[in-house]
Amino acid sequence: MIRPEIAGKKPGLSAKCNSDLPSLKDDEPPPPRLALTILEFCAAFRISDDFYYKLKRQGKGPREMKVGKRTLISLVAADEWRIEREREGASASTAKAPAATEHA
Numbered sequence: 001m002i003r004p005e006i007a008g009k010k011p012g013l014s015a016k017c018n019s020d021l022p023s024l025k026d027d028e029p030p031p032p033r034l035a036l037t038i039l040e041f042c043a044a045f046r047i048s049d050d051f052y053y054k055l056k057r058q059g060k061g062p063r064e065m066k067v068g069k070r071t072l073i074s075l076v077a078a079d080e081w082r083i084e085r086e087r088e089g090a091s092a093s094t095a096k097a098p099a100a101t102e103h104a
Helices: 015-020 038-045 049-057 075-096
Strands: 035-037 065-067 070-074
Touching: 035 038, 035 075, 038 049, 038 070, 038 075, 070 075
Parallel strands: none
Antiparallel strands: 035 070, 065 070
16 A cells, blocks of 8 residues: 555544545635634734733633534634633722822
8 A cells, every 4th residue: 555645645634534625725714714823813812921821820811612632712712702801901000090089
C-alpha cells in the first residue's frame, strides 16, 4: 500500500472524509467564522493569555464550549463578555465620580 504523503493525499484523511467536505471555488468567500480559539479571542480583545486565565479564575471569563479537545468561544459569548465588561467599567466609573453639589 502506498503511503498517503507519497500518493499526494493529506495524511490522516480518508478519501471518504475528503469527499464529504464542501469544495470552495476560488471566487467563493470562506464560510463565516462563528467561534474563536482562546488565543484568537485574546488577540481580538488585545489581552494576554495570562490575563485571560486570571479573569477565568475570577469567574469573569467568557462562556466557553468544548468541541472535542478544543476550547472555543462563540462570537455571541465574546460579545456578551464585552458588554458585561463595559457595564462593569461604567458602573465603576460612576461610583468614583464625585457627587454633584448644588450652589445656592
